[in-house]
Amino acid sequence: MQTINLKTLASALGLSVSTVSKALQDSHEISPETKQRVWQLARELDYVPNPHASSLRRKRSKIIAVVIPEVADSFFSLAIKGIEAVAQQKGYHTLIYLTYESLTKEQTILHDFQSGRVDGIIISLSGQTTHIDHVTALERKGIPVVLFDRIFEGTTLPRIITNDRESGYLATRHLLQRQCRRIGFLSVSDSLSITKQRQTGYIAALEEATMPVLPEYMLTLPDERAEQEIILSGLLTGPDAPDGLVASVEKTAILTYQLCEKLCIPIPEQLKVISFSNLETASLLNPSLSTITQPAFDMGEAAASTLFNLVEGKNIRSMPTIQCIPSELIPRRSTQQAAE
Amino acid sequence: MQTINLKTLASALGLSVSTVSKALQDSHEISPETKQRVWQLARELDYVPNPHASSLRRKRSKIIAVVIPEVADSFFSLAIKGIEAVAQQKGYHTLIYLTYESLTKEQTILHDFQSGRVDGIIISLSGQTTHIDHVTALERKGIPVVLFDRIFEGTTLPRIITNDRESGYLATRHLLQRQCRRIGFLSVSDSLSITKQRQTGYIAALEEATMPVLPEYMLTLPDERAEQEIILSGLLTGPDAPDGLVASVEKTAILTYQLCEKLCIPIPEQLKVISFSNLETASLLNPSLSTITQPAFDMGEAAASTLFNLVEGKNIRSMPTIQCIPSELIPRRSTQQAAE
DNA sequence: CTGAAAGCGCTAACAC
DNA sequence: GTGTTAGCGCTTTCAG
Numbered sequence: 222m223q224t225i226n227l228k229t230l231a232s233a234l235g236l237s238v239s240t241v242s243k244a245l246q247d248s249h250e251i252s253p254e255t256k257q258r259v260w261q262l263a264r265e266l267d268y269v270p271n272p273h274a275s276s277l278r279r280k281r282s283k284i285i286a287v288v289i290p291e292v293a294d295s296f297f298s299l300a301i302k303g304i305e306a307v308a309q310q311k312g313y314h315t316l317i318y319l320t321y322e323s324l325t326k327e328q329t330i331l332h333d334f335q336s337g338r339v340d341g342i343i344i345s346l347s348g349q350t351t352h353i354d355h356v357t358a359l360e361r362k363g364i365p366v367v368l369f370d371r372i373f374e375g376t377t378l379p380r381i382i383t384n385d386r387e388s389g390y391l392a393t394r395h396l397l398q399r400q401c402r403r404i405g406f407l408s409v410s411d412s413l414s415i416t417k418q419r420q421t422g423y424i425a426a427l428e429e430a431t432m433p434v435l436p437e438y439m440l441t442l443p444d445e446r447a448e449q450e451i452i453l454s455g456l457l458t459g460p461d462a463p464d465g466l467v468a469s470v471e472k473t474a475i476l477t478y479q480l481c482e483k484l485c486i487p488i489p490e491q492l493k494v495i496s497f498s499n500l501e502t503a504s505l506l507n508p509s510l511s512t513i514t515q516p517a518f519d520m521g522e523a524a525a526s527t528l529f530n531l532v533e534g535k536n537i538r539s540m541p542t543i544q545c546i547p548s549e550l551i552p553r554r555s556t557q558q559a560a561e
Numbered sequence: 562m563q564t565i566n567l568k569t570l571a572s573a574l575g576l577s578v579s580t581v582s583k584a585l586q587d588s589h590e591i592s593p594e595t596k597q598r599v600w601q602l603a604r605e606l607d608y609v610p611n612p613h614a615s616s617l618r619r620k621r622s623k624i625i626a627v628v629i630p631e632v633a634d635s636f637f638s639l640a641i642k643g644i645e646a647v648a649q650q651k652g653y654h655t656l657i658y659l660t661y662e663s664l665t666k667e668q669t670i671l672h673d674f675q676s677g678r679v680d681g682i683i684i685s686l687s688g689q690t691t692h693i694d695h696v697t698a699l700e701r702k703g704i705p706v707v708l709f710d711r712i713f714e715g716t717t718l719p720r721i722i723t724n725d726r727e728s729g730y731l732a733t734r735h736l737l738q739r740q741c742r743r744i745g746f747l748s749v750s751d752s753l754s755i756t757k758q759r760q761t762g763y764i765a766a767l768e769e770a771t772m773p774v775l776p777e778y779m780l781t782l783p784d785e786r787a788e789q790e791i792i793l794s795g796l797l798t799g800p801d802a803p804d805g806l807v808a809s810v811e812k813t814a815i816l817t818y819q820l821c822e823k824l825c826i827p828i829p830e831q832l833k834v835i836s837f838s839n840l841e842t843a844s845l846l847n848p849s850l851s852t853i854t855q856p857a858f859d860m861g862e863a864a865a866s867t868l869f870n871l872v873e874g875k876n877i878r879s880m881p882t883i884q885c886i887p888s889e890l891i892p893r894r895s896t897q898q899a900a901e
Numbered sequence: 902c903t904g905a906a907a908g909c910g911c912t913a914a915c916a917c
Numbered sequence: 918g919t920g921t922t923a924g925c926g927c928t929t930t931c932a933g
Contacts, residue, residue: 224677226926237904242928252902269676273622274926276613277909284656292641293841298633305632305659309666314678316624317657319645326649336609337564338654478845501633502840505818507847566910577920582912592918614910617925 225266233266234258245270281340285528286316288330288344290371294471295499296517297345300369303521304343311529313340322410322444324349331355334364341365341528346373348410365531369524370515372414379531380543381524385415388513388548389422392467392495395511395550397430399558401465401493405438405456407473416441419469419497438463442473454480457492465556468496474510493556497548508554516546565606573606574598585610621680625868626656628670628684630711634811635839636857637685640709643861644683651869653680662750662784664689671695674704681705681872683864686713688750693718705871709864710855712754719871720883721864725755728853728888729762732807732835735851735890737770739898741805741833745778745796747813756781759809759837778803782813794820797832805896808836814850833896837888848894856886 223229231238236255244251244259251259262268276282287304289297301317308315316339320327327347332355334342341364344356353373359366360378369381396404406423408416420439427434440456442449453476456463468474474496478488486492488508495511496503503510523544563569571578576595584591584599591599602608616622627644629637641657648655656679660667667687672695674682681704684696693713699706700718709721736744746763748756760779767774780796782789793816796803808814814836818828826832828848835851836843843850863884 228926238926239905239928240903242926243903246928250902255902267675269673271617271676271926272678273613273616274909275928277611277617277911278926278928280909282613292632292645293635293638295633298638301632301657302659305657309659314656315658316654317641317645318655319642319649333609335607336611338612475842475845478842482845500842501815502818502842502846505815505822505847506842506845507849509847568910578910579912579921580919582910583919586912590918595918611910614925615912617927618910618912620925 225268226271230259230262230266230268234262276337280337282314282338283312284314284316284339285525285532286318286330286334286339286342288318288320288327288342290320290322290345290347292317292319295501296370296471296515299499299517300345300521300524303518303523304525305521307522307525307529311525313529320347322348324351328355331359334359335362337364339364341367341532343367343369343524343528345369346371346413348413351412365528367524367528367531369520370415374414374417377542379527379541381520381527382414382543382545383515383520383548384545385418385548386422386425388497388550389419389467389469390426391422391550392419392497392513393423393426394429395495395552395556396465396467396493397426397432399465399489399493399556401463402432403438403461403463404432404465404467405440405463406467406469407453407477408439408441408469409444409473411441415497416469419467423467442476449476450480453477454484457481457484457486463492465493466495468494468498471496471498471500474498478506478510489555489557490559495550495556503551504553506555508557511553511556512551513548514551515548519546565608566611570599570602570606570608574602616677620677622654622678623652624654624656624679625865625872626658626670626674626679626682626684628658628660628667628682630660630662630685630687632657632659635841636710636811636855639839639857640685640861640864643858643863644865645861647862647865647869651865653869660687662688664691668695671699674699675702677704679704681707681868683707683709683868685709686711686753688753691752705868707864707868707871709860710755714754714757717882719867719881721860721867722754722883722885723855723860723888724885725758725888726762726765728837728890729759729807729809730766731762731890732759732837732853733763733766734769735835735892735896736805736807736833737766737772739805739829739833739896741803742772743778743801743803744772744805744807745780745803746807746809747793747817748779748781748809749784749813751781755837756809759807763807782816789816790820793817794824797821797824797826803832805833806835808834808838811836811838811840814838818846818850829895829897830899835890835892835896843891844893846895848897851893851896852891853888854891855888859886 227238227241231241244256318330367379372380424434498512499517503512567578567581571581584596658670707719712720764774838852839857843852
């Protein structure tokens, strides 16, 4: 079974390859009749153009890359969905890459994109990433990059974020209003933009309430599950254990729930918890989890739309370099006060 | 800034393009000295080969496609992770496509693969898919396809599954042992292989216990959220409301929890629930959810490994055409009996 | 309106 | 060991 290409069509129709190519692209320089003939035969023979040849020639692949630290996380799953929806609708293909929070992996992956493999990149930085030379290198080569969620602060690259600082502030104030007096802050990497922003908001709220900001209440959990447990258990069972926690990442909230169950620390009576999270099951947890729900799908959509505008060279000037889509604070039982 | 390619390297070194090409591939016909020179300059100039050119020429792209109905689901997220892990390690790239349970989308997506865009495909079928002509068409063109989780029964294509029938049986027996006498079965599509298998197991368990198998207890929920609620509420509040439910898909369990809360149906006292699910938060739900936990990551890995063997033409004969990785039943509070 | 020709960057015979 | 050559399948000038 011989593969059918432009040449096959051309000779079958007694036309030249270039005419067929133009006809298939609905070029204005081809007569309506010819176009009809070409289209018909293409359909009959089920012609599917070879994208590698096209990419090579055009220097455009109609492929984008999505680089994220993790996929088994409700935020990133939803974001992918948003990205893929736009991509599919625009006729683009989506390559996906996981960094597992490793800067080295991130660099290796991005380096490959120097090759012209993709037309543009959407990336959420790894927890280890403290500089973005590997990202700007692509920009310098003319390959558009959009940062989303976990961005880099000192750059002019287009960024899609949510109101992290404000949300951190609101979450903390939410706990303060519910009489928490020793509020902790959990994160997984202190170099992450989202961690810094959320923590800044957390600190602002404490200071506004003239509460002390204690370093021992701000925990950055390591990668290792076993170590995480030790460190967080230490905080929760210590002499001055917190009575409130802001979990800046979903998985730290899950860990807290698991440990509280094991350690018999009742939520919300002894410890109130609020988390940045997109868990569909937040309202079904025991107790239901108060969340800062991020607009994950929308952020994915926005990132993709922005990228395609860049790729297709739409008037870039008119596009905001940074787009902020607000999160929503949803109070639930995990931060409820005992009825008086 | 001019893009650097084989020609650049060749002329800079006073070698021919083909020599440089061979050197970079560590061909045995090139002298060690030349290889050294080539590698060194390639590193200095940061040469990155153009994958489109290579794919065109070799008729091999080092890209695979993953086609799934949904990504915001713990099973598929984990499976992707397993697939991507193997792909990255093998030096392959992973395109991702979502069908949103639509057969038409699935067909469109697969049709494009006739082009040679990818070297192989891993697919979990949409809920609407009742024939796989679009899949076998690829096989006939020599493009390897591996089915996983939601497979098609009448085919010899390689398949990665879990023990669905047995798990359905065990889940149902689990409920029977906990004194449920009116056990319902929830699904999202009755043409899905996993639905059929799990339901077969469910029926087998009922028959073994000489219990009636009632069609009104076997619910296939539509796509629309609002309709889902009406139908499931109808069952839960009906005259002969079930006292046990087997949720064959994670999202039906979540819906059940949400409705039970709204309708004030206590779990497990009035209704016991067990679900096929990979929810990380299953143990934290209120009440904690008994699950049939599928080996999602392992299935992803197995699918990818199998595909790469096929792609790389390893002795296909020796590979099992169907691999079954067992699930695990984890009893939790949602199926607990009241203490006597 | 159609066709001839060149070439995207790389690989693989096949010479030398 | 190294170079020459001929494409992979497509797009795009440029002639006619």
